[in-house]
Amino acid sequence: MIDADYLQFILAPQVINGLVLGVAIVLVALGLTIIFGLLDVINMSHGEFYAIGAFGALALASVGLNFWVILVLVPILMIPLAVLVERLLISRVFSTKDRHVTTLLLTFGLALIAEDVLKIIFGPNTHRPDTPISGATEIFGIIIPNYRMFLIGIGSLIIGAVAYTVYGTRLGAMVRAAAYDRNMAASLGVPVRLVYTGAFAFGVALAGIAGALLAPLYSVFPTMGRDFILLAFTVVIVGGMGSIWGALVAGLVLSQVQALASLFIPPVWTEPIVFATMIVFLMFRPQGLFGKIGHA
Amino acid sequence: MLDRLTISMRASHVIALTFFAVALCFALIATLLGDTFYMRLASEALIFGGLALSVDFLLGFVGQLSLGQALYFGIGAYASALVLMQVPSFWLALGGAILAVLVSSLIGGLIVNRVRGIYFALITFGLAQVAAKVVYNTRELGASDGIIGIPVININLLFFSFSAANPLAFFLFVLAIIMGFYLLAAWLLETPAGRAMIAIRANEQRVAFLGYSVRNVRLGAYVFAAMIAGVSGALYPVLRGFVSPELMYFATSGNAVIAAIVGGVGTLIGAIIGSILIVGAKSVIGSWTEHHVIFIGILFMAVVLFMPKGIFGFIRERIEMRMIRKASAPTEAKTSDETGVAGKQA
Numbered sequence: 001m002i003d004a005d006y007l008q009f010i011l012a013p014q015v016i017n018g019l020v021l022g023v024a025i026v027l028v029a030l031g032l033t034i035i036f037g038l039l040d041v042i043n044m045s046h047g048e049f050y051a052i053g054a055f056g057a058l059a060l061a062s063v064g065l066n067f068w069v070i071l072v073l074v075p076i077l078m079i080p081l082a083v084l085v086e087r088l089l090i091s092r093v094f095s096t097k098d099r100h101v102t103t104l105l106l107t108f109g110l111a112l113i114a115e116d117v118l119k120i121i122f123g124p125n126t127h128r129p130d131t132p133i134s135g136a137t138e139i140f141g142i143i144i145p146n147y148r149m150f151l152i153g154i155g156s157l158i159i160g161a162v163a164y165t166v167y168g169t170r171l172g173a174m175v176r177a178a179a180y181d182r183n184m185a186a187s188l189g190v191p192v193r194l195v196y197t198g199a200f201a202f203g204v205a206l207a208g209i210a211g212a213l214l215a216p217l218y219s220v221f222p223t224m225g226r227d228f229i230l231l232a233f234t235v236v237i238v239g240g241m242g243s244i245w246g247a248l249v250a251g252l253v254l255s256q257v258q259a260l261a262s263l264f265i266p267p268v269w270t271e272p273i274v275f276a277t278m279i280v281f282l283m284f285r286p287q288g289l290f291g292k293i294g295h296a
Numbered sequence: 297m298l299d300r301l302t303i304s305m306r307a308s309h310v311i312a313l314t315f316f317a318v319a320l321c322f323a324l325i326a327t328l329l330g331d332t333f334y335m336r337l338a339s340e341a342l343i344f345g346g347l348a349l350s351v352d353f354l355l356g357f358v359g360q361l362s363l364g365q366a367l368y369f370g371i372g373a374y375a376s377a378l379v380l381m382q383v384p385s386f387w388l389a390l391g392g393a394i395l396a397v398l399v400s401s402l403i404g405g406l407i408v409n410r411v412r413g414i415y416f417a418l419i420t421f422g423l424a425q426v427a428a429k430v431v432y433n434t435r436e437l438g439a440s441d442g443i444i445g446i447p448v449i450n451i452n453l454l455f456f457s458f459s460a461a462n463p464l465a466f467f468l469f470v471l472a473i474i475m476g477f478y479l480l481a482a483w484l485l486e487t488p489a490g491r492a493m494i495a496i497r498a499n500e501q502r503v504a505f506l507g508y509s510v511r512n513v514r515l516g517a518y519v520f521a522a523m524i525a526g527v528s529g530a531l532y533p534v535l536r537g538f539v540s541p542e543l544m545y546f547a548t549s550g551n552a553v554i555a556a557i558v559g560g561v562g563t564l565i566g567a568i569i570g571s572i573l574i575v576g577a578k579s580v581i582g583s584w585t586e587h588h589v590i591f592i593g594i595l596f597m598a599v600v601l602f603m604p605k606g607i608f609g610f611i612r613e614r615i616e617m618r619m620i621r622k623a624s625a626p627t628e629a630k631t632s633d634e635t636g637v638a639g640k641q642a
Contacts, residue, residue, distance in 0.1 A: 042414055042417070042418070089597075089601070092601065093600075093601070096604075100413060100414040101355075101361050101414070101417070102600060102604075104361070104414070104417060105553070105557060105596075105600050106597060106600055106601070108550065108553075108596075109554075109593045109594075109596040109597035109600065110593070110597065112550075112589050112590075112592065112593035112596070113589075113590050113593035113594060113597070115589070116587050116589040116590040116593065117590065119587065120587055120590075226546075230425060233418065233421075233422075234422075237418060266433075268429075268432075268433045269433060271429050272426050272429040272430055272433070275422050275425050275426045275429070276426050278418075278422045279407065279419060279422045279423055279426065282410075282411055282415055282418060282419040282422065283407055283410050283411070283419070284410075286410075286411050286415045
């Protein structure tokens with residue numbers, strides 16, 4: 001029998017922490033999975049886009065902008081950067097034979113450069129921006145910091161909006177059509193090139209907004225993308241590369257696994273367990289839990 | 297009869313021979329100048345060149361991008377270090393490393409070869425990460441500090457022995473081993489088994505139709521590549537006197553991929569020279585700025601975009617053309633092309 005104190009002070013906060021991490025991971029993984037589902041690109045620089053979003057928020061905050069303005073501004077500023085990357089790098093090698101490998105290598109190179117650029121601009125040290133929403137609320141005797149509650153709320157809102165856009169709108173139908181069969185979609189009048197660029201920019205903007213949102217929680221440093229991206233990759237693989245529902249389910253489940261496992265085993269061992277899950281999935285179910293975007 | 301691959305490999309041999317001569321000249325000059333720093337740096341670059349060679353063998357010939365080849369480099373290094381802490385015998389350490397890598401790459405090969413293409417890259421990536429984290433968390437293996445204070449040993453060759461602290465002798469020893477790997481890989485590719493590996497890259501299904509066991513060929517190639525990486529890794533603690541979990545991290549695997557791509561995928565020798573170029577560039581650029589990664593990143597991306605065959609792939613093509621022109625029957629050489637059929641990616 002689990003006693004009430006354990007439930008209230010250890011288990012429940014840990015579930016909440018896992019939920020916050022889960023929402024964060026899903027935001028990053030969504031971008032990754034959309035970019036893969038549509039462009040077939042393994043974006044190795046996705047973690048760096050996440051870091052750029054966090055540093056962007058930091059820089060904008062230092063010139064005195066309001067948190068809410070930053071939250072809108074960061075993803076908007078990320079879009080031109082993403083368009084540039086897609087047009088100058090990815091579309092250039094898109095028709096080559098080994099495009100999976102080539103785009104992976106290109107984005108890997110980009111990640112190296114981006115990380116070093118961040119180090120040059122902001123220095124190698126860790127920054128910790130102030131939490132924009134302070135205080136905590138007590139719900140059923142569980143004390144939850146307000147910012148974490150806000151994160152769960154806004155994260156769910158963004159995830160819902162993405163899912164609605166992809167599955168409920170005309171634009172989303174074009175995106176799914178382009179993912180399913182790009183030649184057929186193109187011949188039916190879908191501007192496939194534009195959809196690709198748009199989807200890439202959208203995914204990057206999602207990573208950026210995740211960075212801006214999580215900066216006060218997980219602190220900001222140039223290599224912050226590296227650790228996070230591994231988890232995001234795991235989520236995308238377990239959920240199914242290119243699946244939006246998969247990213248959502250896998251993200252929430254795996255973050256709970258990580259949060260709850262750390263109650264029973266040393267926290268340093270939770271990471272290998274999560275990565276091992278990824279390997280097991282790659283071995284026995286490489287398509288993941290759910291199918292690819294556009295494939296029903 | 298000379299097919300295209302044989303000609304390509306001969307062109308590679310020309311580059312390899314030139315490289316070997318340059319390396320010997322370097323050793324001579326460095327010894328005359330009384331240098332030890334650059335000699336040891338070059339030894340380290342060669343050791344990482346072995347890792348890059350291993351990546352190139354898989355990517356260039358079997359068509360599999362491994363993002364976690366540092367796993368076997370690290371296993372070799374740790375096994376060698378653990379033996380050296382007990383017995384100061386190089387050959388025992390080497391044997392231990394070979395055994396550890398053989399066992400682990402057989403298991404690893406069975407895991408990663410279940411998938412193809414991009415999933416292969418991801419699963420090798422994940423496997424190395426898991427192993428690195430396990431090593432990082434295991435106190436018996438020194439955890440995050442790694443194993444330090446590995447004694448300097450004497451390496452016994454049949455008729456004489458030398459100290460691993462002797463920079464010239466150790467450099468020549470490493471050079472011999474890495475060039476040996478190059479020759480071994482080149483020889484393997486000329487055997488029927490090697491041809492089957494190359495055929496897998498071109499069209500895996502047809503290899504199965506021809507009666508080869510695709511699984512065994514893939515596994516064989518994987519274990520062979522892991523061995524090259526592992527033995528190179530076994531040399532590392534002998535040179536530096538320590539091992540750390542960083543050896544298994546993605547940064548190490550990634551550097552090997554960069555070296556292989558910049559040097560030239562599928563040239564074998566390009567990967568080795570590429571590794572030396574990267575280590576050299578790091579050391580030179582690193583002497584006036586700590587942000588050398590940016591230059592290497594730009595160089596790497598430029599090569600991927602504008603010179604997909606890599607620096608030595610580009611040079612080798614020129615050498616090949618001269619060879620074909622010189623050959624008495626120039627038409628014959630063009631018939632079979634190992635890169636002709638588009639590889640099936642998952």
